[in-house]
Amino acid sequence: xxxxxLKILAAVVDEYIRTGExxxxxxxxxxxxxxxxxxxxxxxxxxLEQMGxxxxxHTSAGRVPTFMGYRLYIDELMTLPELSDDExxxxxxxxxxxxxxxxxxxxxxxxxxxxxxxxxxxxVNTAPKFSVISKVEVIPxxxxxxxxxxxxxxxxxxxxACRLEFDLNHEQLEFFxxxxxxxxxxxxxxxxxxxxxxxxxxxxxxxxxxxSPLVKGICxxxxxLRHQELTVRGGExxxxxxxxDKMEVVRFIEHKNEFTDLLEDAFSGIQVKFGSETxxxxxxxxxxxxxxxxxxxxxxxxxxxxxxxxxxxxxIIPYVDYLTQRISSIMSGSDDYDTDEKNS
Amino acid sequence: xxxxxLKILAAVVDEYIRTGExxxxxxxxxxxxxxxxxxxxxxxxxxLEQMGxxxxxHTSAGRVPTFMGYRLYIDELMTLPELSDDExxxxxxxxxxxxxxxxxxxxxxxxxxxxxxxxxxxxVNTAPKFSVISKVEVIPxxxxxxxxxxxxxxxxxxxxACRLEFDLNHEQLEFFxxxxxxxxxxxxxxxxxxxxxxxxxxxxxxxxxxxSPLVKGICxxxxxLRHQELTVRGGExxxxxxxxDKMEVVRFIEHKNEFTDLLEDAFSGIQVKFGSETxxxxxxxxxxxxxxxxxxxxxxxxxxxxxxxxxxxxxIIPYVDYLTQRISSIMSGSDDYDTDEKNS
DNA sequence: CTTAGCACTCAAACACCACGAGTGCTAAAT
DNA sequence: ATTTAGCACTCGTGGTGTTTGAGTGCTAAG
Numbered sequence: 001x002x003x004x005x006l007k008i009l010a011a012v013v014d015e016y017i018r019t020g021e022x023x024x025x026x027x028x029x030x031x032x033x034x035x036x037x038x039x040x041x042x043x044x045x046x047x048l049e050q051m052g053x054x055x056x057x058h059t060s061a062g063r064v065p066t067f068m069g070y071r072l073y074i075d076e077l078m079t080l081p082e083l084s085d086d087e088x089x090x091x092x093x094x095x096x097x098x099x100x101x102x103x104x105x106x107x108x109x110x111x112x113x114x115x116x117x118x119x120x121x122x123x124v125n126t127a128p129k130f131s132v133i134s135k136v137e138v139i140p141x142x143x144x145x146x147x148x149x150x151x152x153x154x155x156x157x158x159x160x161a162c163r164l165e166f167d168l169n170h171e172q173l174e175f176f177x178x179x180x181x182x183x184x185x186x187x188x189x190x191x192x193x194x195x196x197x198x199x200x201x202x203x204x205x206x207x208x209x210x211x212s213p214l215v216k217g218i219c220x221x222x223x224x225l226r227h228q229e230l231t232v233r234g235g236e237x238x239x240x241x242x243x244x245d246k247m248e249v250v251r252f253i254e255h256k257n258e259f260t261d262l263l264e265d266a267f268s269g270i271q272v273k274f275g276s277e278t279x280x281x282x283x284x285x286x287x288x289x290x291x292x293x294x295x296x297x298x299x300x301x302x303x304x305x306x307x308x309x310x311x312x313x314x315x316i317i318p319y320v321d322y323l324t325q326r327i328s329s330i331m332s333g334s335d336d337y338d339t340d341e342k343n344s
Numbered sequence: 345x346x347x348x349x350l351k352i353l354a355a356v357v358d359e360y361i362r363t364g365e366x367x368x369x370x371x372x373x374x375x376x377x378x379x380x381x382x383x384x385x386x387x388x389x390x391x392l393e394q395m396g397x398x399x400x401x402h403t404s405a406g407r408v409p410t411f412m413g414y415r416l417y418i419d420e421l422m423t424l425p426e427l428s429d430d431e432x433x434x435x436x437x438x439x440x441x442x443x444x445x446x447x448x449x450x451x452x453x454x455x456x457x458x459x460x461x462x463x464x465x466x467x468v469n470t471a472p473k474f475s476v477i478s479k480v481e482v483i484p485x486x487x488x489x490x491x492x493x494x495x496x497x498x499x500x501x502x503x504x505a506c507r508l509e510f511d512l513n514h515e516q517l518e519f520f521x522x523x524x525x526x527x528x529x530x531x532x533x534x535x536x537x538x539x540x541x542x543x544x545x546x547x548x549x550x551x552x553x554x555x556s557p558l559v560k561g562i563c564x565x566x567x568x569l570r571h572q573e574l575t576v577r578g579g580e581x582x583x584x585x586x587x588x589d590k591m592e593v594v595r596f597i598e599h600k601n602e603f604t605d606l607l608e609d610a611f612s613g614i615q616v617k618f619g620s621e622t623x624x625x626x627x628x629x630x631x632x633x634x635x636x637x638x639x640x641x642x643x644x645x646x647x648x649x650x651x652x653x654x655x656x657x658x659x660i661i662p663y664v665d666y667l668t669q670r671i672s673s674i675m676s677g678s679d680d681y682d683t684d685e686k687n688s
Numbered sequence: 689c690t691t692a693g694c695a696c697t698c699a700a701a702c703a704c705c706a707c708g709a710g711t712g713c714t715a716a717a718t
Numbered sequence: 719a720t721t722t723a724g725c726a727c728t729c730g731t732g733g734t735g736t737t738t739g740a741g742t743g744c745t746a747a748g
Contacts, residue, residue: 038691046742046743368709404727
């Protein structure tokens, strides 16, 4: 693979991202940093097309990058600029003061991203999935009505109302509370599965009947916690870019939670995925740029941008990168057992 | 206003709703129940246009109803068919068995509506706004960390974590609990405003300092409760109908909660509103058909359909009507203090 | 190996035309 | 006085042909 060809490929992708039109040999040859003539470029472009990095919409048109072309560009060719101090300050300001809650912090970052990039911003917090039950409360609230409150180590709080067949007397309630505390404290929410439910109900039923609604309630709450929620901001922006199928965009926005996996299964650092590459990702010609933020060394969530395949990667990636790093340092800087902002 | 003209207007609206094309005099004259000739109809249609009920997209096209035309049609002209027993049974089945939770009941109704009408279905429950605080719990969960649990008469439960400057001893906690119980039980969530917050903080600060985060938390929770949430199902359907602006549709789906007022400020019974009539409603050429359901005599929520202006009102209105009535009777038939399904 | 030149291709833009649905108007019919 | 038939007119739609120009591949010269 020629060195000049790579340079030309990069130039084609750059130009296509800039203009949105198929780019021809002449346009490339006019670029300052390209020294060779249009004819040479034509030959190289033909070769690049042969190799699968470029394609022609039709015979007498310029070239457009293929998936492979983008991939190569992103992974190897592209040079990312540093963010200027001005830009960093601007982003910091958009994140809000030091006293914003963690949730708001991430949402502010998403708002900033969608404003700056004119794409949709997505977030998902992975924390609840791996967190551990730190407290369970059972509170009587009416005739045969009880509210369960479940608090996790990562500061998530969820509640649920349950109806029992009979009212519990003080003794029974205390017994149940004690049992729960003994058996559930420190248990991971992902462990609290159906088998565990059966086991607990079996163990309890020897002492007293039909506490199962309460146990079931607890299990359902931890089930809820396992499903982390994806948020989308500025999704309407995706409708203005016309290389995206509008139906798919709306389906994505409405059923966004089906895509949490996609945001989540990534290593640290910036990731770029194409809609059509991943089997599950619904929007056809889209591109997803995500990175994870951490809280006290542990992955706490993902933040990213969804746009058309020809988004300005050079511009967006540094922003996503900076924001996730900033969030990580803010979150880890404060107390690591900080639950102020989370409520279900 | 001629009687025949009204008949012709009704026929035009009917035809336009059926075909989606501007309707001409000839098409109307071919209808069975219209006895006059095309020429007469032309004259009347010209008159109706003069009066502002019809308009022409361009000179050599048929007529299309204006807002006024639709309004007159809906309010006066349209004849609604009765739902057949078959249809009623079908709807009942779609609502689910008697044992579904209230929330699910409404959601099933929305799902049924979106499936039947091929439009978006919207729901909002007005209950929390008017409900009354029935219990407040304060639970210590860590160093200087407390969780507040707020339960309302309508069965809504919300929680929030608060951080204090100091830890409370048992005595102080009991005092606060007692104070809250004395002062807040039976208070409407809509009363719990900023003034009340100030008053309570002032009253408490004489006894002990800096309980204000807890009080503030309670106020914020009731603030949350005042904002009821709007749900949309089948929003993607709105993209297929091309007389709706796609950008506006997505903005609506994303910022749906800004439109709760619109669903809520209505009298009982079926209401039809046009997007452009109401200042606040974002989707331009849309039409909103809503009705309220009740629970034990009190308005509990709204259920409706959003579609293009030329939706099949005759078909949809009976469905919405039946479903809200059915929901009302199911909800009112069961225990009126039923909170099983609600959690925040 | 690179470059200039040239013939070729093909989508997009434009102009043109015929069609037909629909109208308004007038004059005859009821 | 109202309704109807007839007719000339309007104007958007859709099909066809033509032009244009950007872009290509190929060949031959540098």
